[in-house]
Amino acid sequence: MSASAARPSDVLPGLGRKIGSLRQERRWALITAYISLVVAAIVMLAPPFYMLITSLKTSAEISNPVGTPWIVRDPTLANYTALISDPMFRGFFWNSIIVTVLVVAVTMVISVLAAFALARMKFFGSQVLATGVFLTYLVPDTLLFIPLYQIVGGLDLLNSKWGLVLVYPTLSVPFCTWIMIGYFASIPKELDEAALIDGANWMQMLTKIFIPVALPGIIAATIFAFTVSWAAFVYPTAFITRPDEMPLTIGVVSQLIRGDTFAWGQLMAGALLAAMPPVIVYAFLMDYYIAGLTAGATKG
């Protein structure tokens, strides 16, 4: 780094400081840090917290607020039970699960195979393809949903969750392939050579060595594929208008808002229930989640 040199004149003020100021400086830095974090945590957690509070309120309490709306006076689980017993809402959930499971499976097969080939077997055009994967990742879904609407319509898959299973891989495959290339490339070359001498063929090398060794990467990529397909919004909004084929995101947004009289409690309960699976995955696999998040930039 060219800019690392500090001017000598900057040293002098430091020498003039009182003894003990170093410790005090550290303490102030720590206090500033904690204050910032507390404020940030309040801001970050306020909306989900308020959603939770609202979801526990009766419609009567919501429409006649007395004092602060930030607490619940008469908690009820009625909003949740109403949703869970609603076949339409259960249908959203079911659709989301089917679509997500299929998309995750398809994504992982495609991206692990491709990443293995791209990371380890040089072949004609492999470099171009690797770059292509990265660039594809940069193409947002909102650029493609109109032509895809036509294509999916042409296949007669509008208003069908199978149409979503077809197009969701555009969201997940490029990034998953990209981070798997990074994970596979970080496996030392001697490991494949040892396996080669031990008598493994390419498939055995992938299943017995690469997949187990890169397991953290596989988990991270799986989480990513899961999160992305669960949260996908543009495609289902564009392609699905029939409630019985809707996944959760669009289902909650479009179907739980009925006319002008909003059932706020139920809406919030629905949003929270819909957000549950990714939050649970995150709670248990935070480290993998973060690894996957940062892998794209640091391994690229």
Next chain:
Amino acid sequence: MALDATTALAGGPMTPAGGGTLRRLARRRSTIAFLMTLPLIAVIAGLVAYPAGYAIYLATLNRRMTGFIGLGNFEILLESETFRMVIWQSCFFAVTAVILKALFGFWLASMLHHIPTKGQRIWRGMLLLPWVVPPALSTLGWWWMFDPSYSSINWVLTAIGGPAIPWLGEPWWARVSVILVNVWAGTPFFMIMYLAALKSVPDQLYEAAAIDGATGWQGLRYVTLPMMRNIISITVLFSLIVTFANYDIVRVLTNGGPRDLTHVFASYAFQVGILSGNIPRGAAVSLFMFPILAGIAFFVLRGVTQRNKEMA
């Protein structure tokens, strides 16, 4: 190669004439590799490249998709007051939101980096939550917090003596609301990326800088930021693209209103293409994003590769 052929004849156990097994293996390896990447190629070609090309074709058609009108859709769009507002609003939204996310993200990352490692996990866990909740759903929560009659934010503002704000009712406040929600949802991403970057700077560099006489601020200016340049640019690139192309928040929060004044490219394309059924014009709206995104990506990635070469 001629030499190779003669030695091969000398009695190897498994050497057919013309090219050895190893070389054939290498060829077969290419074939296997190609087969393994075939599904990926199918996805990229069939679901990204083909639709992209198809979008260009669509954008040159008339509304009924029966006739070719060249750049007609683009001309009409550029002449429309609403669309010019969409361009302006998209750029304003993306640039403001990304700058704010980058600043808040960096601030939180360095604060996290400051506190003892033991406590970092729990804070990180809490602060990342907005990123984990699907944005369409968390935006519903914000929508409810912005509700004109029951706004819980306004309740807080009034409680501390501030004015009640017409969050989604007045165009400027609606724009602010959209940015606010986007910053809320996107800051954790920046924070986590920057934290990873901060952790990757070796402590010895700071120690060396401190001994060279750098103050904390100078350490940041001359050591941390230069070391993080690549991650910063890549994060900004990702976020700029995603923010620019954002749909969820606008759709749920304002749906383009009031009076179509908060539309961004994506929501306007949706409105024109899907809701009003003018597919070609919608495709044209989407396509307007492409040169802008490509330009951003080109400059950022060029910078990153250049720096990688210098450091290598």
Next chain:
Amino acid sequence: MAQVNIKKVVKEYEGGVQAVKGIDLDIGDKEFVVLVGPSGCGKSTTLRMIAGLEEITSGAIEIDGNIVNDVPPRDRDIAMVFQNYALYPHMSVYDNMAFGLMLRKFPREEIRRRVENAARILDIGPLLERKPKALSGGQRQRVAMGRAIVRDPKVFLFDEPLSNLDAKLRVQMRTEIKKVHQTVKTTTVYVTHDQVEAMTLADRVVVMNHGIIEQVGPPQVLYHSPATKFVAGFIGSPAMNFIPARLEQASGALNVRLSDGALLPVPADRTARYAGHAGREVLFGIRPEHLTAASQMEARPGLAPLSLTPEVVEPLGAETLFYCWRDGGEICAKIDPGVAAAPGVPLAMTADMNRMHIIDPATDKVL
């Protein structure tokens, strides 16, 4: 048990860089051969060609009389120990060793027998259930060897296996490897850049430089009769001194005239050998251990007196090294620690001319 024959093997990389420039080498059954040389000399490439990890550009490699040029690694019946051990991190020590046998569909009982046998030889029985991560460097090294032993291959290949260990462990593992070879008696090709490792382990050492073989021979031969300047300088530590000199004939006797004027007589039994080069510029080569203080040597034929002024003195305990600079060249001498040597004080030395080497600077061959 097998021999390995390397015939006119050339390795050329894309772009025309020749890493190995046509080498011939015959390795006998049960022999321990060490390929040694500086980095980039082609030793690792040669090993990897024997393993089948690199393609051979031209020439032939035979294992047990069969040309294996086109045989993939798994069918060559070889085992290899890598520099970073290349242990499979997700498998236990037992599975690491069993993997190759499992892929070859050995019966379970046979696998267990072989792994346990190897574990006994290497003394890693208690570690079998551990993962590589939980092992120390030396233990990983043993497991890597175990993985080779269980296969009972025709040839063992070692690629700088000790260079990731600290100095003390390296010496210990060196002995271990030698012991294992004496037990299993498998033909071994071992690559290292460390000449001490080469000398201590090898039946025969192959010194390589710039893609060619400089000399092949038992360690003692390489030390006492190096064929080229490169071998003379590479084998032995500290390295041999090379001093520009001239062979001068005077009244039937032959002398080495150093560039700064000192005159060293060539022993009578060597006169005939160098007679043809009289009057030529040569390089006078002598090892530090053959350049000693006059006070510690008993007079015998072939010793030549020489005065040197130490500039840097390094007491190592068992011996003392000193360095001086003469005519631009550095000279290192090894003296008895009892001899008082101080920088700047001239010291009476003797050069053991029976152990000297005369090198033709034009060809770099030892005369």
